[in-house]
Amino acid sequence: MANTAQAKKRARQATKQHAHNTTLRSEMRTAIKKVIKAVQAGDKAAAQEVFRASTRVVDSIADKKIIHKNKAARHKSRLSAAIKAMA
Template sequence: MANTAQARKRARQAVARNKHNASIRSMLRTSIKRVREAIDAGDQAAANEVFSKTSSIIDRVADKNIIHKNKAARHKSRLATAIKAMAA
């Protein structure tokens, strides 16, 4: 348990920040699943549209350091590759 007032405040802030970051990570995962669902459905137009929105979300989350920039790039690359493979 935190002994000083400062440590107690930092503990409270950590709990609030963790809750906020968890909701943002959840939003990220949901948007990635939406792209995957569009790809699995075989609808390339819908997949491209959803991918553009998801790409923006991925970049925003990476800018806030909730996920690493390399992880963001990896997600975007894999989704883009999957969409391009639909055309072939």
Template sequence: MANTSQSKKRARQAIKRRARNVGMGSMYRTFVKRVVYAIEAGDKAAAETAFKEAVPVIDKMCGKGLVHANKAARQKSRMNSRIRAMA
């Protein structure tokens, strides 16, 4: 339990930050899933548009420290290669 005024304030800030991060993480996963589902459905046009919408979101979450830079790059690379492999 927080005792000092500083620790009480940090606890309040942590609650706000956690709520924000949970929401952003959910948005991040939603955009990634849209691309994956479009790829699995075999719809190249939908996959390309979903990928173009997802890339800025992935980069934004990476910049905020929600996702590691290497993971973001790996996901973008794998999604892009799967889209390019579609006939």
């Protein structure tokens, strides 16, 4: 348990930041799922449009260091490959 005022404040800040990061991470996962759903539906044009939007979300979250930049690149690469594999 935090003893000093500084440690108590940092504990409060950490809790708030954790909640914010969790929200952003959830937003990223939702964006990825939208692309996967569009790919499974078979509509390539819609999948590409959703992919562009989700790329912005993933990059934004990587810039904020909530996820590692390589993880962001991996997600984008796999989604892009799934869209390219469509007929």
